[in-house]
Structures are given as C-alpha cells and as structure tokens.
Amino acid sequence: MKDYFFQDSVGKPMDRVDGRQKVTGAAKYSAEYELPNMTHAVLVGSIIAKGRIKSMDTKKAENAPGVLAVLYHQNAPKVPGYVQAAHPSEPKPVGQPLRAFYDDKVYFNGQPVAVVVADTLERAMYAAHLVKVTYEEEKHATDFTKNVSKAFLPTAAQRNPKHPLNDYVRGKKDAYKTADIKIEQEYVIPTEVHNPMELQSIVAHWEANDKLTVYDKTQAVIGTQNAFAKDWDIPVENVKVIATFVGGAFGNGLHTWPHETAAIMAAKKVNRPVKLVLTREQMFTMVGYRPHAWQKVGMSATPDGKITAITHEAIGQTSSYEEFTESTLQQTRMMYTSPNVTTRYRILPLDVSTPIWMRGPGEATGAFALESALDEMAHVIGMDPLEFRMRNHTDRDPEKDLPWSTKYLKEAMQMGAERIGWSKRPNIPGTLKNGEWLVGYGMGVGTFGANRGRAKVRAVLHDDGTVVLQCATTDIGPGTGTAMVQIAAQNLGLAPEKIIFELGSSLYPPSPSQGGSATVASVGSAVHAACKALQQRLATLVADNDAGFKGATADKLTFDNGYLSLAATPAARVSFADVLKRQKLKEIEVTEESKPGDERTKYSMYSYSVHFAEVHVHPLTGQIKVAKIVSCADAGTIVNTKTAGNQMIGGAVGGIGMALTEGTVMDHRFGRYVTKDLAEYHVPVHADAPAIDVFFVNKPDLINNPNGTKGIGEIAIIGVAPAIANAVFNATGKRIRELPITPDKLI
Structure with a gap:
C-alpha cells in the first residue's frame, strides 16, 4: 500500500x-461536573508533623447546618485494598502510599485526618473548622541538612544488584580524585511544587454498590481505573474514569492521592455524589512535589578539553512512609565520553509527604549539577563551554554500549549557538556590559528517554x-x-x-x-x-x-x-x-x-535539547533579568510546530522558575511550609519570561516508531536552569550552586 x-x-x-x-x-474540567443530588467535601489537615491522633471531636461539625457526615479513621468506610496479606515467601513491601483515614498515625503536617461532607461547599468549609483534634506529638525531622547522614540506598536497589539505582562504575571508581586538573562542587535544589492552574479535584459517584464513576484530574485514566478497582475490590470494568480536560499537570496527576480516596469514601457513606477540590495550600502537601536534593560532582579533564572522569552523587528527599526515587543520575551515565564514571544515589526519609515526578523528573535535577559542573570545568581549563561539550560528544551510548537510534545533538547545539549570538560571549566573566547591566551567556544540555x-x-x-x-x-x-x-x-x-x-x-x-x-x-x-x-x-x-x-x-x-x-x-x-x-x-x-518491539534491545533511544540563555544582572541590586532564551531540540518528527513550540516555551518558563524564583521555605519548628500560596511561592510570571525562540532539528527516528517522533515534554525544561546559572556566572563571575538564584546571593 x-x-x-x-x-x-x-x-x-x-x-x-x-x-x-x-x-x-x-x-x-473535573470540578465543573454537576450531578443530581451533589454534595461537597472539605478535608481537615493535621497541624503536627509527626505523632498520633488522641481524640477527634466532631459533634459541633456534625450538628452544623447541611452537614451529612464527618469521616475519620474510626468511622470511615473500610477500603478493602488497604488490607495487605503478604505471603511469607514474598519480600516485605517497601512502604506504601498514604492510606486515608486508616489509623491514628500522623506522618506530615497537613496530612488529611478527616473529611466533612455537606450539601454546599460553604457549609462544608465552615463545618471543617469546627472539627477539633487533639494529638500526641512526637519529635519530627524535616530539616534535610541536619538529617542528611540518615540517607540510604533505596531498598529496591539493595535487593537487586542490577537495579538502575544501584551504585554505578564505568572504568575506575572516583578516578577524578587523582587527576591534576579537577573540580569538586556541591549543588542544592530546594523542594519545588507543581502549582498547575487547575487545582486537584474529583467528583465521586457510586452508581451501585460495586459500580464507581469518577470525574478526576488525572494524567493516567487507565492507571487510576486500575488503582480504584484494586482498592475497592470491584471489577475493573465497573470503574469509570473521566478526565476529558486537564488544566495543567507536571507529574502531580500520575499518582492516586488520599483526597481521591477520601471523596470515594464519602460518596459511599452518604450514598450521593461527592465533589472534593483541594485548596491551593493543600496542593503544597497532598499531591507531591519535586524533592529537595543535594548533589556533588567531581570531574577531571585534560588541558585540551577531554573529560577523564566524572563522579556524581545525589541524595533526594522522600517521606517516612514511602520510598520515592527518580533518575537523577541517568544523564551523567550516558551524555559525555568520559572513560571513568561513578554515580551514587541515596534517599533521605523525612516527616513530610511523598514527592512525585515533576516535569523533567530526576533528570532536571541531575542536569542542574552536571551541566553546571561542565561549565565550571570548561572555565578551569579556559575553554568555551560549547566547544568543551562538542569535544566530549558521544557517538554511541557509553552506558549500554549500543548505537543511538538517532542523535542530532550537535546540530541542535550549532543551531542554538548561532541564534543566541554565542560568538559574543566573553570567556572571561564580568567583562560584557549593556549600560549599567552586566551581560552573560550560558548553556545547558538536556536528555530524556525516547519512551514508547x-x-x-x-x-x-x-x-x-x-x-x-x-x-x-x-x-x-x-x-x-x-x-x-x-x-x-x-x-x-x-x-x-x-x-x-x-x-x-x-x-x-x-x-x-x-x-x-x-x-x-x-x-x-x-x-x-x-x-x-x-x-x-x-x-x-x-x-x-x-x-x-x-x-x-x-x-x-x-x-x-x-x-x-x-x-x-x-x-x-x-x-x-x-x-x-x-x-x-x-x-x-x-x-x-x-x-514497541525488540528494537529497544538493539538501540539506545533518547531525545535531546540544548538551551542557551542571555541574562542581564544589575551589579548593585543583584537583580537578574533573563533577556533571551533559545531552546533547540532533537525530538524526531515534529507533528505540530505550534504546539511543540508551546511545550518548549512552557518548559523554558518552568526552568526560569527553577533557576530564579521557586523554592519552598519550611518552619522546621513545626514542620510546616511558610510558602503555601502563590503570593509567597514565586512561580515565574509574564514579567519574568523574555523572548523565547524555539527551533527543532526535525529529523525522524523511524527506529523508535513509525511516525518518527520522540518526546518533547521533559527535555523542554531539562538543562534550562543550569543554562541560566551558567549565564549568571558569565555575567558576574559569581557561581551560585544553590537554587533559586536570588539577588541576596549576588550582592
């Protein structure tokens, strides 16, 4: 044909x-569905970070106008899937997602401890404030820095020597330490919160005792269907999930969360449809976040710019009840031609809620450290950072020892460098000015698996x-x-x-x-x-x-x-x-x-991006303005240049937030966020976003799939934050290794 x-x-x-x-x-959208006889639910959150519930006084709430039910661990409908009878021969589960209203334990500040159901939202909100909870508080640990010694190798990696999160060595372990030309630096990323426009929401309706319909904000329709069927022990075909429109999601919709189960419980209890919408404050604690991470990179190179060794270590935050992990070190293993590579990944359990994948997952975190270190190494040997990356380009996957299905990263680099005006970049920091503003240029590379x-x-x-x-x-x-x-x-x-x-x-x-x-x-x-x-x-x-x-x-x-x-x-x-x-x-x-077929055993498949940033820094105030970003991608066939360009622009704006504005602040006395709304947690706005030019190599990868496409969503942000950080160094000579880069760190 x-x-x-x-x-x-x-x-x-x-x-x-x-x-x-x-x-x-x-x-x-999910919160906009109106069903006959609809009710509304509001969650009550814990005010302690660790301990147990001593008592729950719900009488005033239950007697308030319009209230239909107040549910908590002692009276909530039991979820069949919460009862886990593991066979003695099976390995013990490594934690589990938070089980709503399962027992009296409190694992983090803001944990849902009760849900109030009423005939209107306003009445439910009022009644929720009438619920009185007393706690037996225990000493909590929420400070990453003070507890970093408690980090450990994820249990899954301990059990499986071939697990990708295990320590990795190619060539000689920690070979950079004996080199003549080397760097060793630490990099820190704070907790970052997704904050999509649409709040997490669900409408739950039991059409029969074993037939559930939900209108849910989710990125995984079938995954959500399977999860609820398992939880409630009903046939999967009896669970209907509707998510026709989703108002932004960066990973927070890839998991089923306690508020969803709370709404389903409530709907079963009152035998009416229940609508539950999280508040913006609850979005900070109940639906995941990019975890706080510490990284250290050691690197060595020859005087002519060949990398001889990289050691990359990372510690990521997780909760005390669940082991969350991500691929922070993947890019380091395969991006550059270093003959000696060592990676070590650990997780640190704290009394906080569980993180979740956030656009770019671990790769965005890892790229900040790796691509910053590349820039630092290039500076030490006096080489242009673009030339340094070109000299260490990999023509074959050094981790898997496989050919690439396609790789046009060099073309993307050349394309972006020309369009940003990279030739104007001085190799000596702090020497280029525009009036009273210091001008700098930086770049960062990103990669993510071309998955199918x-x-x-x-x-x-x-x-x-x-x-x-x-x-x-x-x-x-x-x-x-x-x-x-x-x-x-x-x-x-x-x-x-x-x-x-x-x-x-x-x-x-x-x-x-x-x-x-x-x-x-x-x-x-x-x-x-x-x-x-x-x-x-x-x-x-x-x-x-x-x-x-x-x-x-x-x-x-x-x-x-x-x-x-x-x-x-x-x-x-x-x-x-x-x-x-x-x-x-x-x-x-x-x-x-x-x-997919066996092609994935014969080829290594990735998408690639390179981001170039021009920044202006005021030397007296420390104010940073991103003047221009050029993002170039090797993402196979581009199906729609407009929507693909939109994704790249969105990723660049997210990268600006990652680099310059975003980061939670916690009061560790209470284990409670101080930044819990969009007034205090600073997402980038229009004034922060400059002209963003997007270009695509647009060459098909027909080994990957018959349309020749590769993914864009993740590489749109991976590499943006280090590009900006490197540009700030080029402008000022000051290397900021802890994000976000705020004016106080520059003056």
Whole structure:
C-alpha cells in the first residue's frame, strides 16, 4: 500500500482542535461536573508533623447546618485494598502510599485526618473548622541538612544488584580524585511544587454498590481505573474514569492521592455524589512535589578539553512512609565520553509527604549539577563551554554500549549557538556590559528517554466520510488531540477537519499515562496502525465489490483527500464515503494496538535539547533579568510546530522558575511550609519570561516508531536552569550552586 499524504498534515502549525472549547468555557474540567443530588467535601489537615491522633471531636461539625457526615479513621468506610496479606515467601513491601483515614498515625503536617461532607461547599468549609483534634506529638525531622547522614540506598536497589539505582562504575571508581586538573562542587535544589492552574479535584459517584464513576484530574485514566478497582475490590470494568480536560499537570496527576480516596469514601457513606477540590495550600502537601536534593560532582579533564572522569552523587528527599526515587543520575551515565564514571544515589526519609515526578523528573535535577559542573570545568581549563561539550560528544551510548537510534545533538547545539549570538560571549566573566547591566551567556544540555508504550486506538469511518478516533489517553496541555488528528490525516489521507479524536475516558481503548514524554510515540503509533487498518478495509471493499477496482491489491491504491484511487490510473477514484454507501454500510470500525518491539534491545533511544540563555544582572541590586532564551531540540518528527513550540516555551518558563524564583521555605519548628500560596511561592510570571525562540532539528527516528517522533515534554525544561546559572556566572563571575538564584546571593 503506497503512503500518500493529505497536504503533508504532519509538521503544520495547526490550531488546537479543542482551542475554541477552552477559550469559550465549553471545555469541562473535573470540578465543573454537576450531578443530581451533589454534595461537597472539605478535608481537615493535621497541624503536627509527626505523632498520633488522641481524640477527634466532631459533634459541633456534625450538628452544623447541611452537614451529612464527618469521616475519620474510626468511622470511615473500610477500603478493602488497604488490607495487605503478604505471603511469607514474598519480600516485605517497601512502604506504601498514604492510606486515608486508616489509623491514628500522623506522618506530615497537613496530612488529611478527616473529611466533612455537606450539601454546599460553604457549609462544608465552615463545618471543617469546627472539627477539633487533639494529638500526641512526637519529635519530627524535616530539616534535610541536619538529617542528611540518615540517607540510604533505596531498598529496591539493595535487593537487586542490577537495579538502575544501584551504585554505578564505568572504568575506575572516583578516578577524578587523582587527576591534576579537577573540580569538586556541591549543588542544592530546594523542594519545588507543581502549582498547575487547575487545582486537584474529583467528583465521586457510586452508581451501585460495586459500580464507581469518577470525574478526576488525572494524567493516567487507565492507571487510576486500575488503582480504584484494586482498592475497592470491584471489577475493573465497573470503574469509570473521566478526565476529558486537564488544566495543567507536571507529574502531580500520575499518582492516586488520599483526597481521591477520601471523596470515594464519602460518596459511599452518604450514598450521593461527592465533589472534593483541594485548596491551593493543600496542593503544597497532598499531591507531591519535586524533592529537595543535594548533589556533588567531581570531574577531571585534560588541558585540551577531554573529560577523564566524572563522579556524581545525589541524595533526594522522600517521606517516612514511602520510598520515592527518580533518575537523577541517568544523564551523567550516558551524555559525555568520559572513560571513568561513578554515580551514587541515596534517599533521605523525612516527616513530610511523598514527592512525585515533576516535569523533567530526576533528570532536571541531575542536569542542574552536571551541566553546571561542565561549565565550571570548561572555565578551569579556559575553554568555551560549547566547544568543551562538542569535544566530549558521544557517538554511541557509553552506558549500554549500543548505537543511538538517532542523535542530532550537535546540530541542535550549532543551531542554538548561532541564534543566541554565542560568538559574543566573553570567556572571561564580568567583562560584557549593556549600560549599567552586566551581560552573560550560558548553556545547558538536556536528555530524556525516547519512551514508547503499548496503546490501543479505535477508529470508526462513517458514511459521511468522517472519522472518529478514540483512546483513553489524557491531554494535560501539550495538544495531544491535535497531534493525533494530524497523524491520522497524514496516514489516512483525509482532511484534518473530517477527523475527531476523543480521549480522556476509561470507556475508550487503553493507553499509558500521559507522562515521561511518551504519549505521541505510544498513542500516535496506535493511530498510525488504526489508519492503516482502515485503509486495508477500504481496499478490500473496493477490490471485492467495485468493478473499476476489481482485483486491485492494497499496495496499488493511493489515499488522498478522502478518496482512494489506482496508482496506475489516478483518474479512477472513489471517495471513502461512497465506498461505504455502495455497500450500504453506515460505518466500518477497527481497533488496533501498537507496542514497541525488540528494537529497544538493539538501540539506545533518547531525545535531546540544548538551551542557551542571555541574562542581564544589575551589579548593585543583584537583580537578574533573563533577556533571551533559545531552546533547540532533537525530538524526531515534529507533528505540530505550534504546539511543540508551546511545550518548549512552557518548559523554558518552568526552568526560569527553577533557576530564579521557586523554592519552598519550611518552619522546621513545626514542620510546616511558610510558602503555601502563590503570593509567597514565586512561580515565574509574564514579567519574568523574555523572548523565547524555539527551533527543532526535525529529523525522524523511524527506529523508535513509525511516525518518527520522540518526546518533547521533559527535555523542554531539562538543562534550562543550569543554562541560566551558567549565564549568571558569565555575567558576574559569581557561581551560585544553590537554587533559586536570588539577588541576596549576588550582592
């Protein structure tokens, strides 16, 4: 079958297919669903960081107007999945997610200890303030620095010598220590909070005793469905999850959280639908965050700029009840040609809530240390940082000893350097000025696995020539639906306006969660397969039933603009719609699955980015202005230059926050955040964001998947923070190794 594309749909800057719905308010988010007989729930949070609940006085709350129930550990409906009877031969579980209202234990300040259900939100909020809790407080530990000696190798790595979080050595261990030219520095990233526009929310409704429907803010429709089915011990098909629109998510929607279980419990107790929406303050403690991390990098190099050794150590924060881990050290193992690499990863349990993956997961954290160290090493040997990276470019994965599926990082570097004006960068810091402002240039490289998972897509071709595609995937903002329409238009030979992509429901064929930069590669491949299957069905119909095409084989047909024709005689053609009408068919339907194959054992697959920053620093006040950012990516085929560019811009803005403004502050006397709203926790705003130029190499990776795509979501931010930090050093000569870089650290 010959591929014939409608107007080369892939690669066009097509407007978002759901854009009008979003800007007109027609798009419905989870908290906006209204069900008959709806009730409202409000959580009560702990005011201590560690201890137990001695007593719970709920009488005043229960007697308040409109209150239907006040639930806590002594009266909440029991969750069957909380009872874990591990077989003696099985290894003991390594912690577990917080179980809402399971017992009287308190693990962190702000932990949900009760939920109030009332007939209106205002009444629920009022009654929640009437709940009186007394505690038996224990001494808590929330200060990372004071407790860092308690860090340990994650249990999963202790049990499995081949676990990727185990200590890693290539060549000689800690070889930098005996080198003549070396650096050794420590880097710190504070706790950072996701803070998407849409608050975490859920509407829970038990349609029957064993049939649950939730309208939930989640990045994992099928994952959430499976989790709730397991928790409540009901058939998975009896759990329906709806997440049609998600108002931003950076990883906080990749986990099921206590507030979701609390809402489901409440709905079961009052036998009515329950809506629960977290407050902005609760978003800081109940749905994860980027964990506080300490890192140390030791590096050595030859005078002519060849890296001889890297040692990268990291400690990440976790909770006392669950071991959260991430790939902080992955980039160090495979990015540069050092013959000697050592990595060590540890986690530090504290009396705080569990972290979660935050855009760029551990790689964004690790890249801050690694890419800052690269800049420091280049400065020590007097080499341009771009040239230093070029000299240590890897043409083959040194960790796995495999060829890259594709790698165009050098092209991305050259592209970005030209557009930022890298040639203007002085190698001596503090020497370039613009009026009274110091000017500096910096760069940082990012990488993330070009992941792909198993996904299914249903495609229905109707007799009016339109196609409806369905998949359970969500869209957290990157324009997933738009990309899928473009992929379908390209592969089916149909105008995009005749294609609808329906998503965000567990009633549709399954897909992985939207996370880890894998959605377009996973779901897009299933769309590709479904479109090819539709073409095959059409080919069979005309070959069997149309005299003009009798005996024609699929490989002799072309498909374009809603018509199929013989390649040898293009004038002989018939529309998709007429093929169905002639056979008196209202529609034809296919469901296709796509999954990765053994290519992942033969190649190493990554996306790459490089970010260049120009900053201006006022020498008297320490004020930093990011004047320009240029981000370039090797992300395979770019399906939509507009939405892909939007992702890169969003990542750059997130990187500005990471570098200059974001970071929680905790009062360790109480284990309580001081920064718990958007007034005190400073996310970057329009005034912080400069002109951000985005460029793509745009060369396909057809080894990865049939559309040639690789992920963008993570590499959009990985490397931005060190680019800015390196630019600040180039402007001022001051190296700031603890984020965020605030004026007080420069004056």
